Amino acid sequence: MFEKPTATPALVAHGGNLHEAAQRYGMAWETWIDLSTGINPHGYPVPPVPATAWRRLPDDGDGFAACAARYYGAPDAQHVLPVAGSQAAIRALPALLPRTRVAIAPLTYGEYAPAFAQAGHEIAPLDVTHDALPDAIVHAVVVNPNNPTATHLDATRLLRWHAQLAARGGTLIVDEAFADAFDAPQANTLARATDRQGLVVLRSPGKFFGLAGARCGFALAQPALLGALRARLGAWTVSGPARHAVIHAFEDSAWQRTMRVRLAAESARLVALLRAHGFAPHATPLFAWVTDPRAPALQDALARHAVWTRRFDAPASLRFGLPASEDEWRRFEHALAQAMRAIG
Template identity: 35%
Template sequence: MSKPARDHGGGLDAAIERYGGTRLDWVDLSTGINPVPYPVGDIGPEAWTALPDQAAMNRLLKAARSFWNVPDDAEIVAANGASAIIAKVPYLANHVGGAYIPGPTYNEHAAAVEACGHSWVTDDPDDAYLHVYVHPNNPTGRMWDANRMGGRPLTVIDESFCDMTPGESHIGLTEGPGILVLKSFGKFWGLAGLRLGFAIGAPETLFPVDRYKLPLQTEKKMPIASLVDHLGPWAVSGPAMEIGAKALSDHDWVEKTRARLAKDAKRLDALVDWPLVGGTDLFRTYEVPDAIEMQDRLAKGRVWSRIFPYSKTWLRLGLPAPHQWDQLEAAL
């Protein structure tokens, strides 16, 4: 028996089936993805036809190390999207025990813990070998203090939405053990379909396990090395490596994009005129009287939004593309 789909943004096909129209008729604001993506340009034919080689991977990792100011002693692992890494995280510390994931937050972290079979989500931070913080948080935009990070066998900081505010990054914490920072390429660069993500951490990312009196499930192995084993060979496609290395080195595009996103986020706040729960420059979460009713109202104007199973009043909107603002205003 198949499990029900987990709650996410997207799902535009289901909205079309219910409300009509075609994909071209709709403005999909249910995800926090840059609506003006990085221009990928021409991709060399060898990127499509040859197995991904180490030289291409080295170029990608060098660009990532430079862009995120990764400490010299930290290592980087690239994967087929941040979600591929998230799915492996509960296996990395090799412990049986609890995982503390303060919410509401991105639900794939808890789903990965529950799927691994030897861990569980706990509300007690002191009863957890694994801590996960989404920074800034999705959907509230909350920023987590660096002083709260660490002190566990493994602390994961998911910075998928941090590229709009690089000064808030906790990448410097990866100099020490026990910290793994995740980066997503699809959000800020608007290329979610490319599937590219990164894990960054010191080679020795575990504290002594006897400090926490946690039983080992299997023989101890450092998470960075364990992650490479779990992902297997060719974890990133040739086109993704070529595009990623190019985009991470294009600082002019990055600065212009940050300015545009910040301006558009303020424009969206002014347009909807709803109380702001929080968000980032890629998405805004608002308080509305009835989230289901408001989603329905927008959908009748061919605008798809995001609501949440744990709140009757939260509605999240991504940013429209330049040509989509009039349609959003009409739907409102």
């Protein structure tokens, strides 16, 4: 007989639920501008997928992990595990770590707290302004840059925290899902340090490369921990077509350089637009975040113009991704002006 699960996995609200918004507001899905996800709207142009990628099981001999190690700057392929989106690792990792107290920022990517709670850990709030972590903290999760607040911590502080946790037998998990979009992305990553005990870095090509639908991510850590994670997740975690797309994206350095310049310019345009309406945005190259007590009303007012954003409640705030075209920019600018007048 199978044991009945002790807890049901929590479902977390995310952006990208455009069909739900279209149904709620009674407007066709195709008419909407989706600014709710922070995914690059100018995604990598994946070359045609060979038939063998569809017909054969994914083969670890294809050099996929080694390609990711080169791109991210990890020590070698043994320190990289491809997973079905970093989400798969987020849900599986807590069960592999000793049950204790884990520090997670009150406002960050929402999957971490329920994953650790389900695995029996105690959740404590993480204050990212502290140089030293409280003695009672054994594990910590840092999303860097943070989603949605855009807070970016330097590698020196993170390595200092890691040393504190490692001395307690703990683990630091650093989620760098949005790190690729910055200029010189390897300058502040901890990928190169993942040969250290108690350090896990999660990366995703879904955001910067706009390949979220590939459901591909990477866990970077010591081989022993990755072996345990692989045993839990099972075989063939990333499909052949996804591997094909991501390898091409990682090896296309010219596209990466051009796209980082483009995203920096578009992020500056988004920040300027929000400031013109009285907001004080915090931004990464892929999204901007604003706090305002009128956030629920503003999200609703924008939705009535078929513009979908991501809302947070504590504090009341909105996250805006980048429009995909000049036509979307014009529509968004008009919708924002109309929405601001509507909410007063």
